[in-house]
Amino acid sequence: xxxxxxxxxxxxxxxxxxxxxxxxxxxxxxxxxxxxxxxxxxxxxxxxxxxxxxxxxxxxxxxxxxxxxxxxxxxxxxxxxxxxxxxxxxxxxxxxxxxxxxxxxxxxxxxxxxxxxxxxxxxxxxxxxxxxxxxxxxxxxxxxxxxxxxxxxxxxxxxxxxxxxxxxxxxxxxxxxxxxxxxxxxxxxxxxxxxxxxxxxxxxxxxxxxxxxxxxxxxxxxxxxxxxxxxxxxxxxxxxxxxxxxxxxxxxxxxxxxxxxxxxxxxxxxxxxxxxxxxxxxxxxxxxxxxxxxxxxxxxxxxxxxxxxxxxxxxxxxxxxxxxxxxxxxx
Numbered sequence: 652x653x654x655x656x657x658x659x660x661x662x663x664x665x666x667x668x669x670x671x672x673x674x675x676x677x678x679x680x681x682x683x684x685x686x687x688x689x690x691x692x693x694x695x696x697x698x699x700x701x702x703x704x705x706x707x708x709x710x711x712x713x714x715x716x717x718x719x720x721x722x723x724x725x726x727x728x729x730x731x732x733x734x735x736x737x738x739x740x741x742x743x744x745x746x747x748x749x750x751x752x753x754x755x756x757x758x759x760x761x762x763x764x765x766x767x768x769x770x771x772x773x774x775x776x777x778x779x780x781x782x783x784x785x786x787x788x789x790x791x792x793x794x795x796x797x798x799x800x801x802x803x804x805x806x807x808x809x810x811x812x813x814x815x816x817x818x819x820x821x822x823x824x825x826x827x828x829x830x831x832x833x834x835x836x837x838x839x840x841x842x843x844x845x846x847x848x849x850x851x852x853x854x855x856x857x858x859x860x861x862x863x864x865x866x867x868x869x870x871x872x873x874x875x876x877x878x879x880x881x882x883x884x885x886x887x888x889x890x891x892x893x894x895x896x897x898x899x900x901x902x903x904x905x906x907x908x909x910x911x912x913x914x915x916x917x918x919x920x921x922x923x924x925x926x927x928x929x930x931x932x933x934x935x936x937x938x939x940x941x942x943x944x945x946x947x948x949x950x951x952x953x954x955x956x957x958x959x960x961x962x963x964x965x966x967x968x969x970x971x972x973x974x975x976x977x978x979x980x981x982x
Contacts, residue, residue: 655697657681657722660705663691685709699724702766702812725815728765733777733813736760737843740835741873742826742888744849749828751890753785756793757820759813767813775808780836782826791821826890833888840882847873848888857886 659671675681675697685693687710695706704724739756746752759777761767767776781788783805790797799811800822807822826833837844837858846855847866851874855862858880866873880886952960 655679655699655724657683657695657697659683659685660694660696661685661688661691662694663688695720695722697722697724700727702727702768702814704814723815725764725766727768727812728763729768729770731761731763731765731767731813733767734760734762735779735839735841736817737845738779738841739845739847741847742849745828750786751826751828752823753782753826754791754823755807755821759818759820761813761815761818764815766815769810772810775810776813777809777820778806778838780838781805781807781824782830782833782835784827784830785824786827787823787825789823791823793819793821795820830890833890835886835888837880837884837886838882841880843877844880844886846876846886846888848876849873854889855886856889858884860886 655675657673657675658669659673660668661670671683671685673681673683681695683695687693693709695709696703698704702724704722706720706722709720736758738758739754741754741756743752757779769776781802785802785805788802788807790800795809795811795818799809800820801808801810807820809820841858844858844860846860848855849871851865851872853874855876859878860876860880861878863875863877866875
């Protein structure tokens with residue numbers, strides 16, 4: 652993109668913001684010299700058609716400088732399709748007030764070459780249904796600013812451009828005490844809907860979701876339900892209770908959901924040979940993909956491949972536990 656301005660940003664405790672800029676050359680090339688600082692993160696950005704695009708973090712090792720680093724920018728479209736690779740719902744046991752803290756991690760996919768933008772300020776680039784009556788909604792630390800997410804009529808809506816590739820949307824809310832059956836409408840198909848429930852006596856129905864193995868995360872056990880869900884279907888979780896009257900009970904959300912939200916932050920790993928599930932996504936995402944492919948099929952796959960699946964599954968669970976441990980460490 653010849654003539655475009657490229658900006659170098661430093662994000663750290665002492666300084667946060669742009670520190671230098673340059674104009675790309677005839678072939679779009681650019682060069683920066685900066686002093687590495689392990690206490691800060693350095694990023695490059697470039698704007699195009701009103702949207703700012705950021706690079707991956709730069710190296711801080713002066714002996715291994717970044718070369719050939721590219722910033723991918725795109726034209727925009729108000730009709731570019733945005734699909735859902737996976738959606739993860741984690742529901743904890745009831746807090747002292749009876750409400751259940753819930754965390755959702757949604758992995759969006761823009762498979763085209765144009766950035767999806769809203770046709771106007773009233774229509775979102777993406778939306779999804781929430782359980783009716785969900786309260787205490789908060790945006791998490793995903794790939795979009797918290798200001799870009801809002802709730803309208805039992806739906807979460809994203810008002811931000813969605814660039815090509817996979818992006819994470821993270822948010823938390825509370826399910827009220829004794830809500831009765833909780834139903835989640837699915838307007839668009841989902842490759843894998845992964846549901847983790849700390850209450851083992853609950854049942855999940857709808858779509859292709861089936862009960863999978865349990866997950867042990869940081870001393871807590873969750874029953875996993877996972878599978879694909881087609882557009883227009885409804886997922887139902889049979890929580891006990893008299894029904895909608897309990898939605899009005901007052902209280903505060905437990906801190907557990909916020910702790911679990913940190914699990915989703917940019918943890919990456921390798922899949923074993925013969926058990927490839929894609930390298931992107933959160934540990935919960937990759938666990939869901941592995942289990943969707945292998946769970947219950949021990950007798951159908953070679954013993955060596957099954958062992959690789961079990962080893963990778965154990966490694967991902969350790970990664971989740973390590974993330975939780977780090978999140979609880981004092982800053």
